[in-house]
Amino acid sequence: MHPRARRWFAQQTTAAGDWPVERLRAAKDLTVVSVVLPALNEERTIGTIVEGIGKLAERTSLVDEIVVLDSGSTDRTAEVARQAGASVFHRDDVLADHGSRPGKGEALWKALYVTHGDVIVYVDADLLDFGEHYITGLLGPLLTDPETLLVKAFYDRPLLDVSLTGGGRVTELMARPLLCAFFPELAGVVQPLAGEYAARRSLLESLPFAPGYGVETGLLIDTLGKHGLGAIAQVDLGERTHGHQDTAALGRMAATILSTVAARVMPDHPLWPALTQFQREDGELRAVDSVVSAQERPPMTEVPEYRYRMKFPD
Ligand SMILES: O=c1ccn([C@@H]2O[C@H](COP(=O)(O)OP(=O)(O)O)[C@@H](O)[C@H]2O)c(=O)[nH]1
Numbered sequence: 001m002h003p004r005a006r007r008w009f010a011q012q013t014t015a016a017g018d019w020p021v022e023r024l025r026a027a028k029d030l031t032v033v034s035v036v037l038p039a040l041n042e043e044r045t046i047g048t049i050v051e052g053i054g055k056l057a058e059r060t061s062l063v064d065e066i067v068v069l070d071s072g073s074t075d076r077t078a079e080v081a082r083q084a085g086a087s088v089f090h091r092d093d094v095l096a097d098h099g100s101r102p103g104k105g106e107a108l109w110k111a112l113y114v115t116h117g118d119v120i121v122y123v124d125a126d127l128l129d130f131g132e133h134y135i136t137g138l139l140g141p142l143l144t145d146p147e148t149l150l151v152k153a154f155y156d157r158p159l160l161d162v163s164l165t166g167g168g169r170v171t172e173l174m175a176r177p178l179l180c181a182f183f184p185e186l187a188g189v190v191q192p193l194a195g196e197y198a199a200r201r202s203l204l205e206s207l208p209f210a211p212g213y214g215v216e217t218g219l220l221i222d223t224l225g226k227h228g229l230g231a232i233a234q235v236d237l238g239e240r241t242h243g244h245q246d247t248a249a250l251g252r253m254a255a256t257i258l259s260t261v262a263a264r265v266m267p268d269h270p271l272w273p274a275l276t277q278f279q280r281e282d283g284e285l286r287a288v289d290s291v292v293s294a295q296e297r298p299p300m301t302e303v304p305e306y307r308y309r310m311k312f313p314d
């Protein structure tokens with residue numbers, strides 16, 4: 001491991017158990033905390049997660065709002081989330097003049113516009129084992145250390161079919177090798193693609209948001225570039241199980257993450273904006289092209305509507 005990564009790992013890695021509620025309540029003071037769940041057709045799992053966050057909020061006042069950013073679900077995600085106590089916004093209804101783009105990054109970016117927190121906690125909506133420690137663990141470093149701007153979760157990731165290899169396939173097969181090669185200081189980040197992370201609004205509003213599944217990688221690299229390793233921490237949340245996509249879907253995810261890294265490593269060498277995959281249908285082999293978008297959303301601080309809402313000086 002790169003020596004700076006090793007030092008960072010030793011200094012900036014904690015566990016959920018290091019952040020008891022009492023310690024956090026004492027540290028929270030006037031900090032406003034928003035929890036955001038990006039969701040695309042998560043009706044089966046989102047209700048339990050929102051209810052769990054709501055119980056934590058009610059018992060401890062550590063969470064001030066729960067927002068679901070619906071990425072265009074066609075199931076009952078919005079209804080289930082609302083019934084569970086979340087404020088639900090449809091992607092198309094937020095910053096409508098800027099249009100709507102596909103993918104998770106769009107949901108996370110638009111969530112900045114409809115939330116009020118000084119700290120934003122992002123949680124995936126397909127978790128099968130959500131626990132309050134997801135929130136308290138991620139809040140710990142942010143509520144107690146002003147130098148910390150971004151906190152990544154990490155966990156063991158068994159695949160649902162335990163006979164298979166571990167989860168985090170894109171992490172292990174692509175993201176980790178890419179980051180170790182091009183950004184070795186990040187080699188100590190155990191789960192760079194983790195969908196559970198928390199950050200200060202002052203950081204998130206200052207960074208571009210990569211499209212789709214590139215969003216986590218872009219935010220991590222850009223936080224390192226803008227503020228250095230000291231602004232990043234990570235927390236061990238134990239084990240995480242979630243819904244899994246098939247290999248072709250993860251191939252498309254990998255292509256987006258590669259595009260996000262390439263935009264930072266070799267910005268003058270644009271990649272071919274499509275991934276060609278193959279599938280056999282009735283014995284016939286068919287090539288299937290998917291668009292790989294590299295179009296990033298700008299820092300929210302450059303969006304006039306956001307500047308107006310946040311009362312930024314003209
Ligand atoms: O276009 C999208 C794709 C995903 N998601 C949400 O982002 C989170 C992580 O996505 P997914 O579960 O597909 O990723 P995986 O966990 O399989 O890597 C989940 O809450 C999804 O519902 C979203 O809001 N919009």
Ligand SMILES: O=C(O)[C@@H](COP(=O)(O)O)O[C@H]1O[C@H](CO)[C@@H](O)[C@H](O)[C@H]1O
Pocket residue numbers: 104124157166167168169170171172193194195196213214215216217243244245250253
């Ligand atoms: O880590 C990974 O390899 C992918 C896929 O995980 P699995 O192989 O389905 O366990 O999951 C993550 O990647 C996405 C892209 O960053 C995140 O949005 C997800 O939250 C995260 O689960």
